[in-house]
Amino acid sequence: MDFGLDPEDELFRQEVRAFLDRELPADWLGMSVSWAGYGAASGELEGPVRQTFYKKLIKRGWPTMAWPKAYGGQDASFTHQYVYNEEMAYRGAPESGGIAVTYVGPAIMVHGSEEHKKKFLGGIVRGEISFAQGFSEPGAGSDLASVTTRAVRDGYDYIINGQKTFTSGAHLADYIWLLARTNADVPKHKGLSMFVFPMKTPGVTSRPFLNICDVLSFNDVYFDNVRVPQDALVGEEDKGWYQAMTGLDFERSGVARFAGCRRAMELLVRYMKETKWNGRYLAEDPLARERVAETAVDIEVGRLMALRIISMQTRRMSVSNASSVSKLYGSELSQRLARLGADVMGPFGTLTRRSKWAPLSGFFELAYRNSVSATLGAGTSEIQRNILAQRGLGLPR
Amino acid sequence: MDLGLNETQEILKKTARDFLESECPKSLVRAMEEDVKGYSPELWRKMAELGWLGLLLPAEYGGAGGDWVDAAVLLEEMGRALLPGPFIPTAVVAALAILEAGTPVQKDKHLSGIANGDTIISPAILEPEGAFSARFIQARAAEDAAGYVIDGVKLFVPDANVADYLLAAVRTSDGVGSDDGVTVLIVDARSEGIEVTPLVTVAADNQCEVALKGVRVSRADVLGQVDQGWRLVRQMQMHGAAATSASMVGGAERVFEMAVSYAKERVQFGRPIGSFQAIQHKCADMLVDVDGARFITYQAVWKLSEGLDGEADAAMAKSWVGDAYRRVLAHSNQIHGGLAFSKEFDLGLYFRRARAAEFAYGDGVVHRDAIARQILG
Incomplete structure (x- = not known):
């Protein structure tokens, strides 16, 4: 060891x-x-x-x-x-x-x-081209395989119709990486295909909308009789679901989240040592001290979950369950940390970066809002738990 | 970097599991709850023969020269089996305290006895007035020409009723600094003036009250330095915390496994309850908790194995594992339904033991307080 x-x-x-x-x-x-x-x-x-x-x-x-x-x-x-x-x-x-x-x-x-x-x-x-991931639809979120955007063959082309949503960065992307249905007569996982084509293709329109961080990233993307050539298809027709689910052989530890949490905790600790409230330093408040200690240990546990994944990957072991553990644990931890930071600051923790009174330029206020997405994006916590229970522990569907 | 066990440790794990499954069945665990001694001397002897009692001791004292990671592997299996007896106080806490702070004479006198199973030694630290802190060590050891005379009360002393010696933290002076004035004495547990009363705890785990009235100890039985013993007491607490964490990881894993297999078998509404997401999500949460508990503990024992400062890591482990084990038990209880509340079902044994383990060598509050002081001053 x-x-x-x-x-x-x-x-x-x-x-x-x-x-x-x-x-x-x-x-x-x-x-x-x-x-x-x-x-x-x-x-x-x-x-x-x-x-x-x-x-x-x-x-x-x-x-x-x-x-x-x-x-x-x-x-x-x-x-x-x-x-x-x-x-x-x-x-x-x-x-x-x-x-x-x-x-x-x-x-x-x-x-x-x-x-x-x-x-x-x-x-x-070379960093010259960017992509938007066209997966989620108004009717297909956690149940992603139920996407209904259709791609129908027409000679050497495909004609695409449908709508994607929550598509991050689509208004800025050069290409869309699209999951679409090519066969509606087979079980839902078996009729999907992967396509890639320019966002500028006629018939593609994107409508960006704000998220609760006031950041413009999400888009609704509409496909109205979009004609793309056959080589827009990536891989095999009807194999798109399995291609999308293929684990990629990169580090999948989730260490970034825990490293960011560690930094955020250090910023919070420094703030607590420097800031007086109710006549004493925030660092002296017994309740806050207990929560900071607890969360600091939580962060260290997360770092070790990540390190453990690297150890497994180095030994060429499968890490799909371990990385679900890291994602599930880390996302919920980051929510607790964001709330802790904002809580410790009291009413000042509600001030956005636009206020001169905002502590740490509104870092924790923004984190608090952003943390709503932690347990939603890249598979909700509920989906992670389903995966762990069914694939990891073999519980029946 | 490699967070896995080596081949020897894998073998130790398997040997320990097989041995304890046959030698420490739940029937023995239950019998020991009612037993005056609270442990099986016969099993203790067999553990000595396997080299377990001297695992952390060097060969010159009859030990196996193992390291802390080896010990953690063994302790996980002990926690899984709910092994009753003074393994942690004697073979971990006292053995290492004497090994690291003892004089050559003290080492010769006590360590071989620990390794061969003849000697049981327990740390006696806590008192009625307060939590783990030097200022609450108030049992006084007054110095006279012959040595020391101790008066005071120690609580939550593990297995004092079967101990041959106690490592008692006592006050020898009022100290200049807050951590000064504490001394660790090796006290013969059969000395005149010692009264041992078993405490009836949630875990029926043989913790005791030890009343000391005019108990005489010779100068030769000072362990470490006079008035500077608090560092040694902290080290004992750290070792106990790391060891208890490892044993709780083993217990938590078993409790989790019981829940998953029960969820697969138990049929309600015409299907295995494990097919319901409400149950699945609890199982997933238990998996996360057991994983986290294991690796925060491994990091602490790895640091101790490497001779690095593991105090903060042991504190992190003990506080996190205690909470995680409680969460795992709450889920497992819920999945098992009424069985969880039935005395004849094994889950309750784990539930009661975990509660005692949570407080052994410092609970989450004590350890988080130390962590907070380190982070926030």
Whole structure:
């Protein structure tokens, strides 16, 4: 048993830290509060740093470090990926790469044609193209396999009709990565296919709407007789569900969430030591002390759940259950932490970043709002529990 | 980095599980709740032969030279089996305290006895006035020409009724700093002036009140330094907390397994109750709790194995595992329905033992207070 990382991983950690020290402003808080949820990362909150910072990451090839060298990656070990994700998240660094790097690229490597690989992978590595994930529909959320957006063959083309919703970043994306029904006469999981085509294709319209963080990210996306060529299909027709569910061989520890939580806790602790309320420092309040201690231990437990996943991945063990554990536990923990931070600040914890009175520029207020999405996005807590119970523990359906 | 067990530890785990399944059935656990001694000397002897009692001791004292991770593996199995007896107080807490703070004479006198099963030693720390804190050590040891004379009351002393010696934390001076003035004495448990009264606890687990009236102890029986003993007491607390956490992980895992298999078998409304999401979600939550409990404990015992400072980690483990075990039990109780409340069903044994374990070597409140002081000052 060994909880320490190898010297080469720790060296790499120093390199990432030095980079972040250099490239992020000294007072950078990380207002995307990504540890708390999925909805606050935006150009508006992160400012111009976002673009220049991302270009520098691309130059180092870090966003795609996990990719095979053959596709422009660095074949980075799981522990290297872990260190990178941990350090980036600890500093609240701007989002890098998004689903293009973590999902679309890898899916193309596994299921795409040679044409697809040529067309997309280089562009993703260079940070030139972005994707929106067209999965959820008004009638298909947790029951994702029930999507009704139709793709019907017409000669060498497909004609697509339907609607997606909660599609993050669709109004800014170059391409849509779409799950659509190609066969309505078979059980629902067996008639789905995966497509990729430009958002600019005639007949595609997106309507962005605000989330409760006041960030414009969600979209309704409408497909009105959208004609796409046959090579918009990725992989096999009717195999889209299984392709979408294929686990990808990257680090899946969820360490980013716990590293971000650790940083947020440190900010809160510093604030409590510096701030007086009711005639004493917040750090002296017995109730708050108990909750801070409890949550700090919770965060450490989460970090170990993540480390354990890396340990399993390094040993080439399956981590699908362990990563559901990490997601379920981490998302609920981040909600408790966001609430704790906002609670400790009392009424000041309700002030948004637009108020001069807002503690920590409204960091915890925004986290509190954002944390609603933690247990909804990427599979709700209820779906995670279903998966753990049915697939992990073998309980009957 | 590798969070798994090595081959030797996997073998130890399997050996321990097989041994305890045959030698420590629940019938024995129940019998020991009613037993005056509270443990089986015959089983204790067999554990000594297996090298368990000297697991953490070096070979020169008849020990097996194992490390803390080995001990955790064994303790998980003991917690799973609900093994009654003074293993943690004697073979972990007292053994390590004497090994690390004892004089050569003290080590020779006590350690081989622990390893071969002849000697039972228990820490006697808590008192009626307050929680784990140097200022509540008020049992006085007055110095005279012959040594020390102790007067005071110790509570929640594990297995004092069968102990040969007690490691008693006593006040030898009023101290300048808040942690000064405490000394650990090795007290012969059969000395004149000692009265041991078993406490009737929720777990029927052989904790005792120890009243000390004019109890004489020689200077040679000071463990560590006079007036500077609180550090050693903290170390005993840390070791006890880490060991108890490991044993609770084993118990929690068993309680969780019982719930999952029962959920698969028990039919209501024409289907196994495990097919209902209300039950499935409880099972998933138990899985999360058992996983978290295991790895926060492993980190603490790994640090102790490496000779690193594990005090904060042991505190984190003990506080988190205690809460997690309680949550796991609450879910398992609910899934088992009325069975959970029936004395003849084994789940209640775990429920009662877990309650006692939660408070052994510091409960969540005590450990979180230490954590808060570290974080917030």
